[in-house]
Structures are given as structure tokens and as C-alpha cells.
Amino acid sequence: MSVVAKAIELLSHFSVRRPELGLSQLCRLAKRDKATTYRHLTALEALGFLEQNPVTKAYRIGPAVLHLADVREATVPRRDGAMVPLRLLAEQTGETAHVSVLSGVVLHAMAHSESTRHSTRAVIDLQTLPLHATASGICLLAFGSDELRHAALSNLTPFTPNTPTSEQRLDAAIAAAKAGGFGESDRAFEDEIYSLAAPVYDRTGEIAGAVAVASVASRITPDAALAIKKGLTQAAHEISHNWGGSIPEEIQTLWQTTLHPTSRDIAQKVPTP
């Protein structure tokens, strides 16, 4: 592991829920030496990636990242195109919606929107999403290249008792996504969290990321899941459109058969409008 990686990895311990961290605290989290960690922290501080609370001496993310985020958005303006559909999705479902974007074989969380309907809700606060344990990740594995599957198999970290940690269980989850058109994670990454995800495409024609809804597991009913899936298809369409891509025909037909009544059901219903 290079110094650069070690230093920057420190940044990943900061989150919305843990926005300020002291030196010792950070040493424990990163499982690293105090002197080394201190030097990394001061280096990052000098670069504007961290700054120190003058009172508590704790560190927090610095202002330099804001400019970089601007440049990113100006270069690849994906976030703008995701936020509107995302907010709508969160509103419609009353849950937390988020979008992730693939960079190489790593899936990065990019934007999220929380509904205020429920007092308990999923909180998305991650930089990278594990491919094997999240609905979004399963989506990418189902509709992305085989290279991703190899990357996923090389790191089957167990997060909960439900995390698929064997090739068999992972392949089962992937097969389910390929059959239904949605990635699913039933308490596989965090206890109590149930997620559904749909693939998103950009101008390259390849899968570019995923849009997902995370809910409290105990709240999910078949009807609720159906509503989420309907919202997801709409959001996936819109975000893909905004990113210059479109949902492949084959996935659209998958969604059709998953969400809508079979031809026989239609025959029964159409006569009575």
C-alpha cells in the first residue's frame, strides 16, 4: 500500500455521521501508528483536504474537495442529471434513494436523497459500495462485464449473516437480477436494510451505474416492493437519458414481465374499462 493510498484512506473514515475525528480516534479506526497518522493528517491539512477544528483539535474534511467536486461536475456532469429523478424517487417511495457510478471495477456512491416520510430510514453514507453485498452492486454484476464478477469474487467480505460470501450464493443473487431486471439486497450489507436497484446507462452503451432505493427491512411488503420497482424503472430511464444513454430493450422487457400482468391477466382485465 502506497503512502498516498494510506494517507487518502484516512479521508474515508470521515462521514456525515462522523464528521470530525481526533488523532487517536483516527489511529484506532485506521489501525495505524500515531506518528505516521499525524504526518499524513498534517500533509492532508496543508493540501486543504482536511482542516483542524481550532477548539477541539479534531480534523474534518477541508475546503479543497469542493473545488475538485466542481471540476468533476464540469467534466462529467452526471450528478446534475441524477438529482431531479432521485428526489422524485425518494418522494414517491418515501424511502432513501441513491445513485452510484462505476469507475473501473469500483462502484462509487454519487448522490442520494432522503424522504422525510418515515422517522426511521436508511442513511447512505459511503464512498464505495461493495459489489457483492448491495443491490446496486448485484445490478452491476448482472448487467456489467465479467471483469466485475472476478473483482467481486476476490473480495467477499461478510457484512451481515445474509451477505453472500460464496460463489454459489453470489451467482444466485446475480441470476435473480438477470431474471427480474432488479438488483436486490435483503439485509446483505446492513442489518435491517432492504434495497432494490436498477441499472443506469450512459452514452457508451455500457452500464454506467445503478439507482437504488434503501428501506427498512421490516417495512417492506410485496406491494411496497412493487411500487419501488416501478419508481426505479422510471428513475433509471430518466437518469440514463440525462447521461446520454438509454435502457437496453432486453432490460425493458424484463421489467415489463416483472411489473405488469401476464397476457392472460390482461385479457381478463381489458374487457372492463
Added chain:
Amino acid sequence: MSVVAKAIELLSHFSVRRPELGLSQLCRLAKRDKATTYRHLTALEALGFLEQNPVTKAYRIGPAVLHLADVREATVPRRDGAMVPLRLLAEQTGETAHVSVLSGVVLHAMAHSESTRHSTRAVIDLQTLPLHATASGICLLAFGSDELRHAALSNLTPFTPNTPTSEQRLDAAIAAAKAGGFGESDRAFEDEIYSLAAPVYDRTGEIAGAVAVASVASRITPDAALAIKKGLTQAAHEISHNWGGSIPEEIQTLWQTTLHPTSRDIAQKVPTP
């Protein structure tokens, strides 16, 4: 210079105007070895700070910075409180407005807003603003601690013929700001760009940053400068308020005397309302 600094310094070469850079190009810009640069680039890529255009092999800012920017905003939500007054300021003046924030002795650009009134306008695309050459920097030097002045004197890089590169010229600029309440940069950082800046305060009671308007130098008239100064005072008040601070009385009175007629002028005008 630490490896961390060297690697991350590469990121500073990316900008809105130069969003994608190849390996060789980056070597020239950073004046560094190709092998080393390459390793740094791949390290940053693995961390999600960069990603490679699969077609051109050029590098661009990666998705990881978006999440960090989110955490920064959640921790120190200054940008939110700056954007609304900033947009108003840009609209009122028809120029480019921007806000910078002090972190240690480094002044970071944080947010900007461009008016669409003129076809030529200043483009703000910097991570850090030099203290001695920008209106915002002069503002910080005039109303901030002496520590800042020492930091500024240790790096009097000349950017244009007008850049104050001697202690005398810098002190003159600082004195002017102390007298008038506004920082000024007349083509001192970029040719053709004239800027005015006002200090912004936060809950600590110390100067926290500056709000500035950058204009094309040839467009500036005394009237236009006066209008900009009026806009700046309003924006500085609002942003300071949003950041939990307020403009010190002494600066408010400076602005009064700079912007409004003297008591004799008032005596002449009041009788005829």
C-alpha cells in the same frame, strides 16, 4: 515535499478549462518524472480521485471527490449559505462573483457565480488564491492576523507586471483596503481582470474569508466600481449572517464613509426630497 503532497498536487492541474490531461502533459505541467507521475496517477485512480477516459487514456477527476464534498458540506455548510447571496451579487453587477474561505494561512476558492450579461467575463477556476495578488487576499491581509502577512511575504510570486512583489507595494495595497474597507486587485493576478473584495466573518468573530467580484478591467468605470462595492457590502453581510457571524462595526463605518456622501453632501441633498 511528501509523496502525498506530490501526488495530490497533480490534482490541482485539472480545472474546468482543462478537465482531461494525459500522462505526458501532466508530467510537463508538474515538471516531474514520467514513471513517478504514472505511479501517482494510478494510485489516485485506484482511490477514485481520478479516472481514465477509456478512449483517450487521459485522466480526469474521479467520483470520490463528490462524496467528500458532501461530507464537507454536511460538516461545515458554508457553501449553502454563500450561494444565494453570490448569485444575487453576480446578477446585480453583471459580473463574476466568488467566495473564498480561509483555512490556516491558505485561501481556498469555495463557490462562484457568473452573470450572463456580458459575453466576456472573468472565469474563476482556482483552488487557492494568492494572498498578495488577489482582491480577496488583500482583504484577508488587511483584516486578518499578522500571521497571514508573514505567509504572504514569504511568497510574492509575480503573476503580472502589476503584481505587488515588494513589501512596500503589498503594504500599500493593504493600507488602501484598511482605509476603504475593500480589497482591490487591478490586473495584479491576471491581465485584464479587475477585482474588488469584502471580508466575510463567521461565528468565531474572526475574518473567515472574502466575497469578491471579478470584472474585465477595461469595463470598469467609477460608477461601476461603486455599484460593485454596494453589492459587495450586502453580500458580505448576508454571507456572514449565514455563517453565524457579522461584519464588525468598524468595517461597517468604513463602508459608510466610502460609499455614502459626506455629511456636507447630505446637508445639500436632504432639503430637496
Added chain:
DNA sequence: CAACAACGGTTCATTAAATGAACCACGCAG
């Protein structure tokens, strides 16, 4: 109060990791 623990920060001999000249392989223009 004194003893203690936990904190941020520093030192310096040891060691591991960063470095860069020289090296491919490829693509393109003349």
C-alpha cells in the same frame, strides 16, 4: 490533592518504499 489516563504532538535510528534513467510497444506522419 495526587495518581492516572488519554490526548495531540515530537524525536531519531531503522527500514522500507519512492525514485528516474533507460527501456518497451504502439500509433501516426512524412
Added chain:
DNA sequence: CTGCGTGGTTCATTTAATGAACCGTTGTTG
């Protein structure tokens, strides 16, 4: 074909990262 400019790789040399032990301060506790 040659010549030049890419992105990417190798390996002996050297430079910079490392961490156990240290200091000074603060806040807690029997």
C-alpha cells in the same frame, strides 16, 4: 522505412516513510 510522441514498465540506487518511545497538557477519579 524513419522519427517522434504516446502510455506504460523495469530495477539498482537513494531518499523519505516509519514507529517505539518520548514530552507536555488536560481532564478525570479514588
